[in-house]
Amino acid sequence: MSRHEQIDTGDSAPGEERINENEPASGVRGYTLGLGIALLLTAAAFWVASTDLVWGPAVPAAIVVLAVAQMGVHLVFFLHVTTGPDNTNNVIALAFGVLIVLLVIVGSIWIMAHLDHNMMMSPDEMKQRMR
The missing domain is CATH 1.10.287 (Helix Hairpins)
Structure with a gap:
């Protein structure tokens, strides 16, 4: 096998993907x-x-x-990033990243909403503290 002939295993390093003109x-x-x-x-x-x-x-x-x-x-x-057979890992990594971002956003909103609710004093408590 010469230097230019390679066995196609389906794997390729980043930047070595074959461009499909179609x-x-x-x-x-x-x-x-x-x-x-x-x-x-x-x-x-x-x-x-x-x-x-x-x-x-x-x-x-x-x-x-x-x-x-x-x-x-x-x-x-x-x-x-496409759904081709050589981009399966890219799609999985993208889906995982989106999941993590959504968890951080939803978790932050949930925490902020509950902190706001738990930290708010009632009018009676405010009157007692002002005395």
Whole structure:
């Protein structure tokens, strides 16, 4: 076996992945397409925030949806996290990271809500302390 012939075991080191030209997220064309979609999503978020055409209480939800779409674009087009057989570990690591972030956010909100409730004095307690 020569130096250029290698056995394909399915594993590849970071940066050694083979680029499949049939994928929309590969090469310069993929980066350009990802940039265009990211710019459109950013412009849409600014438009939603500044227009009166979107119902006021729905604006935060629309911005969150656009932000999630923006994260998806970045993951696929720039970080190349896909569901292909060679990216299984990337997807699992991403899911674990999202789980940890959600646990930290939900736990922080829960702790802050309970601290606020437990630390609040009743009006009777406030009157007794002022005497």
